[in-house]
Each structure stands twice: as C-alpha cells, then as structure tokens.
Amino acid sequence: MVIRVYVASSTGSVAVKKHQQAVVGFLEANRISFQEVDITMLEEQRLWMYRNIPKDKQPEKGNPLPPQIFNEDRYCGDYEDFFQSKENNTVFAFLGLTSKPSVKVREDMCGA
Template sequence: MVIRVFIASSSGFVAIKKQQQDVVRFLEANKIESEEVDLTMSEEQRQWMYKTIPPEKKPARGNPLPPQIFNGDRYCADYDSFFASKESNTVFSFLGLKSQLASKAEP
C-alpha cells in the first residue's frame, strides 16, 4: 500500500508547513512509497478525508488540519501521533508497514 499524506500547499501557517515537510522528508528518507494529496486542489479529496477520519480522532471544533496520514484507505493519524511514533521508533507499525530491517532480511 502507498502511504498518502494529505497536505495543504497554500497553508499560511508555518507550523503546518513544517509538519507536512517533516512527514514527507521522513517517508522519502526511509524510501517509503508515498503520495501527497493536496487538499487545496481537490474538494472531493478533502471531503473524502474528512469522512474517513474516525470521529474519535477529529478535533472537537473545526476540521482536521493537515498533515493527515493514511495507508491506502486506512487512517493512520495526524502529525502529533506521527511524531510520537517517530520518537518511540514505532513508525513502521504505526503506518501498518513491515520494518525495513525485516523486509531486508527476507529474500
């Protein structure tokens, strides 16, 4: 499956831009197949993302902010959860992927 990162290319918030870059850079550095989905370019994709995020993961007010991370159509989490998994060295299981060490050991 491809990891899909929902981003907003025209966000005016520096923090959101940095978070988006952090996720994308991590995926690129670890050679994880990914796709960026720009919410500002597709109302259909934005609505799909809003509907697919589980209710318990949505903010109490407003819409979920990018970056939002999916493995195919399965919701993984937002940036805060991604960062926590990165800090605890559990990103691969967080994303629903085999670790790179396990995949390199297989023939």
C-alpha cells in the same frame, strides 16, 4: 499498499507547513513510497479525508489540519501521532508496514 499524506499546499500556518515537511522529509529519507495528496486542489480528496478520520480524532471545532496520514483507506494518524511513533521508533508499525525497505549498507573494511 499506498501511504497517502494529505497536505495543504496553500496554508498560512507555519506550523502546518513544518509538520507537512517533517512527515514528507522522513518518508523520503527512509525511502518509504508514498503519495502526497493536496487537499487545497482537490475538493473531492479533502472531503474524503474529512469523512475518513475517526470521530475521536476530529477536533471539537473546525476541520482536522493536515498532514493526515493513511495507508490505503486505513487511517494512521495526524502529525502528533506520527511524531510519537517516530520518537518511539515505531513508524513502520504506525504506517501499517511490515518492515523497513531494504537498503544496501556499505560495509567498511577493518584495516589489518
């Protein structure tokens, strides 16, 4: 399974930049493997993203804004969906992942 985050490297929108950074930063911090796809550099990828966002998630006017998140070809959602899943502590389910990646936890010894 490959999580793909569709982003725009050259955008004039501060909000879009912050949303992209929030998603990518969260994935990196939680050691979730993902691929960043820049839709401003790859026309084919941009068109694929537009075609694969469900109709009910399309804006009434214009094109969907990045970041858009997919697990392989399955649409997960946009920034708002990601933010809600983060608030509800359901990001792994949102991404279609079965569990958190295993991370070694340091156990502190209690002094006796």
